[in-house]
Amino acid sequence: MTEPISMDTIEPTDPPRSQWADVWAQFKAHRGAMWGAGIFLTIVVLVIAGPWVYWNDPQFVPTGRDFLTLRDTRPFYVGFFDSDAKTNWLYPLGTDNLGRDILGRLLIGGRISLAVGMAAMILSVLLGTLIGVMAGYFKSLDGILMRLTDLFLALPLLPLLLVAVLLFRDRLSSSFGPEGGTFILIVTLVGITSWMQTARIVRGDVLALKEREFILAARSIGTSPLKMITRHLLPNVMSPIMVSATLGIATAIITESALSFLGFGFPPDFPTWGKLLFDSVDRMELYPERVIWPGMLISLTVLSVNYVGDGLRDALDPRIRGR
Amino acid sequence: MLTFTIRRLILSVPTLLFISFVIYLLLELAPGDPMAQVPLTVPAEVKEKMREALGVGQPVWIAFPKWLYQFFVVEPMYFSDAVFGTTWSEGQQRVISWQTRSPVMDIVIQRLPQTLWVVGVAYVVAIAIALPIGIYSAYRQYSWFDNAGTFITMVGFSVPPFFSGVVVIVVFSVWLGWFPSIYDTTLVVDSWESFKKQLQQMILPVMVLALQITSQLSRFMRASMLDNLNQDYVRTARAKGLGEKTVVLVHVLRNSLIPVVTVIALGIPAIFGGAIITEQVFKVNGIGQLLITAIQANDLPMVQTLTFIFAVLIVLFNLIADILYGILDPRIRYD
Numbered sequence: 001m002t003e004p005i006s007m008d009t010i011e012p013t014d015p016p017r018s019q020w021a022d023v024w025a026q027f028k029a030h031r032g033a034m035w036g037a038g039i040f041l042t043i044v045v046l047v048i049a050g051p052w053v054y055w056n057d058p059q060f061v062p063t064g065r066d067f068l069t070l071r072d073t074r075p076f077y078v079g080f081f082d083s084d085a086k087t088n089w090l091y092p093l094g095t096d097n098l099g100r101d102i103l104g105r106l107l108i109g110g111r112i113s114l115a116v117g118m119a120a121m122i123l124s125v126l127l128g129t130l131i132g133v134m135a136g137y138f139k140s141l142d143g144i145l146m147r148l149t150d151l152f153l154a155l156p157l158l159p160l161l162l163v164a165v166l167l168f169r170d171r172l173s174s175s176f177g178p179e180g181g182t183f184i185l186i187v188t189l190v191g192i193t194s195w196m197q198t199a200r201i202v203r204g205d206v207l208a209l210k211e212r213e214f215i216l217a218a219r220s221i222g223t224s225p226l227k228m229i230t231r232h233l234l235p236n237v238m239s240p241i242m243v244s245a246t247l248g249i250a251t252a253i254i255t256e257s258a259l260s261f262l263g264f265g266f267p268p269d270f271p272t273w274g275k276l277l278f279d280s281v282d283r284m285e286l287y288p289e290r291v292i293w294p295g296m297l298i299s300l301t302v303l304s305v306n307y308v309g310d311g312l313r314d315a316l317d318p319r320i321r322g323r
Numbered sequence: 324m325l326t327f328t329i330r331r332l333i334l335s336v337p338t339l340l341f342i343s344f345v346i347y348l349l350l351e352l353a354p355g356d357p358m359a360q361v362p363l364t365v366p367a368e369v370k371e372k373m374r375e376a377l378g379v380g381q382p383v384w385i386a387f388p389k390w391l392y393q394f395f396v397v398e399p400m401y402f403s404d405a406v407f408g409t410t411w412s413e414g415q416q417r418v419i420s421w422q423t424r425s426p427v428m429d430i431v432i433q434r435l436p437q438t439l440w441v442v443g444v445a446y447v448v449a450i451a452i453a454l455p456i457g458i459y460s461a462y463r464q465y466s467w468f469d470n471a472g473t474f475i476t477m478v479g480f481s482v483p484p485f486f487s488g489v490v491v492i493v494v495f496s497v498w499l500g501w502f503p504s505i506y507d508t509t510l511v512v513d514s515w516e517s518f519k520k521q522l523q524q525m526i527l528p529v530m531v532l533a534l535q536i537t538s539q540l541s542r543f544m545r546a547s548m549l550d551n552l553n554q555d556y557v558r559t560a561r562a563k564g565l566g567e568k569t570v571v572l573v574h575v576l577r578n579s580l581i582p583v584v585t586v587i588a589l590g591i592p593a594i595f596g597g598a599i600i601t602e603q604v605f606k607v608n609g610i611g612q613l614l615i616t617a618i619q620a621n622d623l624p625m626v627q628t629l630t631f632i633f634a635v636l637i638v639l640f641n642l643i644a645d646i647l648y649g650i651l652d653p654r655i656r657y658d
Contacts, residue, residue, distance in 0.1 A: 032477075154342060154641065156633035158599055160349065162618050163626060167353050254483050258600055261485040262615060274485075281489060281604075285497050292493075295486035303481035310477075 026315040033311020036304035043301055047110035056091065058104030058271070070099040075289050093293060097283070106293055109271035113253055113298070116186055116272070120252035123191030125245045128198025133229055133237075135199065136206025146203070149196050157193045161255070164189055165264040178267045186259065186266075190252045198244040205237045239316035246309035250302045257298050273298045324649055331645065335638050340391075342634045343627075347387050350623045377421055393418045394628065398428055422622040430613065431629070435595075437508050438602070438609030441525060442594045445532035450587060453537040457544025457583075461552060462571055472541065479538030488531045488604035495527060502527050506607040528605045532598055536590065543586050547579040554578075581651045585644040592636035 017025075027033055051058070062070045072086065073094040079087040087094070093103040135145035165185060172181035209215060209232075218232050257274025259265040266272050273294040280290035361370060381389075393416060400411040417426040456476075460469035496504040503524050512521050551557065552575055560570045599611035606612075610629065617625035 032474075151338060151342065154338065154634055154637045155345075156630050156637065159614055159618070159626070159630045159633065160346070162615070163349060163353065163630075166618060167349065250481065257483060258485065261483075261600065262603060263619075277486065277489070284489060284493055288493050288497075291486075291489050295482075295489065299478075299482040299486055302483070303477060306477055306481050 023315045027311050030311035030314055032307040033315075036307030036311070039300060039304040040308060043110065043297070043304070044114065047107055047114055050107035051104065051111070054104055054107060056101035056104045058101055058108045059269070060100065062099040067099050070095055072097055072099075072287070074287070075102075078289070094287075094289065096280075096290065102290060102293070105271045105276060106273070106297065109273050109276050109294065110297060112183070112266065112270060112272045113256060113274070114301070116183065116190070116256045117249045117253040117301075119183075119187040120190035120194070120256070121245055121248035123187060124194045124248050124252070125198055125241060127191060128195035128244065129202055129234075129237075129241055131195065132199040132202025133206055133233060136203040136210065137225070137229060137233065142203075145199075149199050152193070152196050155193075158258070161189055161193060161259065162262065162264050165259060173267075179270050182266045182270075186256055190255050194248060194251055194255075198241065198248070201240045201244065202237050205240060206233055209233055209236055239312075242316065243309055243313045246305060246312055250305040250309070253298065253302055253305075324646070327649070328642075328646055331642050335642060339631075339635060339638055342638075343391070343631045344387065346627055346630050346634070347390065348383070350627055351383065351386075353621065353623065377419070390418065390624070390627065394631070401426075401428075418624050418628055420617075420622055420625045422617065422620045422625065427625050427628045430625070431610065431632070434608060434610050434613050437506070437607055438611065439594065441506070441528050441602075441607055441609065442532060442598055444525065445529040445598075446536060446590065446594055448529060449533040449536035449540060452533065453540035454544055454583070456537070457541040458548055458571070458576060460541070461545045461548030461579075464549065469545075472545075476538035476542050479534045480542075482534075484531050484535060484598065484600045485604055487534060488528070488601055491527050491530060492604070504605070506605045508608050528598075528601055528607060531604075532601050540583070540586065544579065544583050547582050548575060551575045551579045581648065584651060585648045588640055588644040588647055591640050592633060595632070595636050 061067075070088075070091075073088045073091050074082075074085040075093045076087050076089055078085040078094075091101050091103070093101075093106070095101055096105070131145050131149065135142045135149075168185050169182065172185050175181065176184055215228070215232060218228060223231070253273075256265065256272065257277070260272050260274030261278045263278065265275055265278075268275075276294040277291055277298070280287065280294075284291045361373070397415045397417055400409075400415065401417060403409050404411060418428065419425070420427045420430060423430065456472050460466075460472040463469055492504040495502050501523075504527070506524050506528060507520075510517060510521055510524070512518050557570060557575060560574050561567075565574075595610065599615060601607070602609045602611040603615060614626065614629050616622075617629065
């Protein structure tokens with residue numbers, strides 16, 4: 001008599017892996033995405049923790065004699081090849097024409113730029129998902145919501161953004177303060193002008209999912225529409241939403257800097273990267289570093305976010321994963 | 324195909340009307356007074372008369388149809404007068420800019436050549452660079468060329484024009500002194516010398532714009548080539564002994580160009596819209612710069628007309644892209 005094969009001998013050798021472990025493994029293999037994630041996290045940590053650790057007050061304007069000695073200090077590295085340059089190790093990246101510390105302003109400005117980017121991204125993804133799911137799930141809403149999306153796509157957005165900033169800036173500033181008002185305004189404007197792509201993708205995915213058997217099964221046991229959406233549809237459209245959320249941060253940061261650059265952004269006392277760049281353009285021949293640093297930070301942030309988005313797209317796509 | 328085109332054309336009319344109405348309402352809310360610049364010595368009642376003459380403060384149901392009439396009836400009539408010598412537009416009121424008190428369309432026509440030159444040339448240059456890069460990096464996927472190309476397109480994608488513009492100015496006009504940093508629109512090209520000057524001042528803005536457009540197009544071209552390279556018909560073509568050149572440059576390329584052509588068509592409104600930021604950086608006084616100054620000066624008829632022209636172009640080229648897609652790809656049937 002042969003012995004029955006015991007179950008122990010055919011036990012799989014690898015421990016079972018969850019879906020997210022697979023995604024992480026694929027994401028790790030994308031070198032650009034790992035670099036991007038690392039750089040982005042570094043920038044975020046620097047910008048959040050930096051102003052606490054850093055010794056100079058970004059808003060401090062020296063007066064009297066100090067003003068003359070401190071203003072227009074060059075970054076420390078300029079001293080290596082130009083011994084005449086005015087450098088000061090206490091002000092690593094120098095000071096601007098009012099004697100304010102540039103590194104401190106970059107750190108504070110980064111906080112605002114990143115906060116605008118994140119908040120606008122969240123708003124745009126929420127709107128896009130809401131409209132996409134509604135249009136995909138409820139047939140009666142599909143026509144009107146998709147026409148609305150087409151309409152928004154046909155609007156010339158940058159001109160309208162500029163007009164809208166002019167329109168509402170004073171009103172919001174008077175009720176929420178100049179900084180808070182502009183923040184709310186820019187986040188709202190960027191949010192409501194960038195949800196269309198997400199909505200289209202989500203709608204397409206929901207339409208495809210609706211034909212699947214598990215949805216039919218869920219409906220046959222009497223699941224309510226709300227539960228259908230939150231329990232069965234949303235988890236399945238998470239991957240495109242995550243990708244467009246990542247890319248949304250990049251668009252929001254660029255739009256905010258573009259607005260600041262055109263002079264339609266935050267008020268003068270609140271530095272953002274775009275504003276710092278805009279303020280320094282006039283004197284960039286004498287002080288190129290004041291243009292280069294904020295520009296580098298914007299580009300680096302956007303570049304790293306784009307790479308993360310690229311890696312996420314590959315990692316979340318089951319057709320690519322595991323190849 | 325024809326019924327589809329007609330249906331879309333008819334559908335685009337209410338869309339455009341609605342867009343123009345939305346823009347109008349948004350502008351109507353805008354704060355600011357076109358008479359703010361008039362000296363204080365001008366009496367209040369005279370100012371009131373001037374406001375009336377400009378049509379400020381008219382109710383929406385009078386002012387909006389009036390603008391529509393001026394834009395869709397009077398302006399084309401005037402255009403035909405100028406071209407064919409008819410006399411339809413005599414005594415008709417055109418759309419007047421509050422800023423310069425001259426017809427809006429005249430200023431637009433003045434500004435258009437600069438924009439078309441700079442942005443149009445950048446677009447052509449970008450297409451000429453992007454397509455070969457996209458084709459080759461898809462053909463040699465994950466080679467060093469592809470990786471370098473991906474990195475450069477990512478950079479071109481991520482660096483905003485207001486930074487890349489400033490960097491090229493610092494490098495090429497401040498440090499090296501090769502090209503001027505400001506675009507001189509008064510330059511008249513009538514000799515070899517002035518032509519060289521024109522080329523020199525165009526290089527920087529074209530470079531900045533082309534970098535941006537190239538990155539988008541070449542990524543698209545690469546993705547489209549990759550989709551096609553794994554298809555069965557490619558294997559068939561190779562199996563029947565066609566040369567590699569024929570397979571890639573005839574069979575695959577022709578099929579992958581279909582979506583790319585529509586993307587190129589979708590980008591054309593941006594040429595007329597002018598690159599607002601790039602024009603601002605290089606002081607090109609094109610359409611984009613006109614729009615910015617009009618917004619800052621509260622010149623509502625100008626802003627309204629310009630944004631509406633942009634909207635028309637966007638809708639029109641969306642339609643053209645859809646039709647092109649249908650013509651180029653026989654698998655697509657709209658009816």
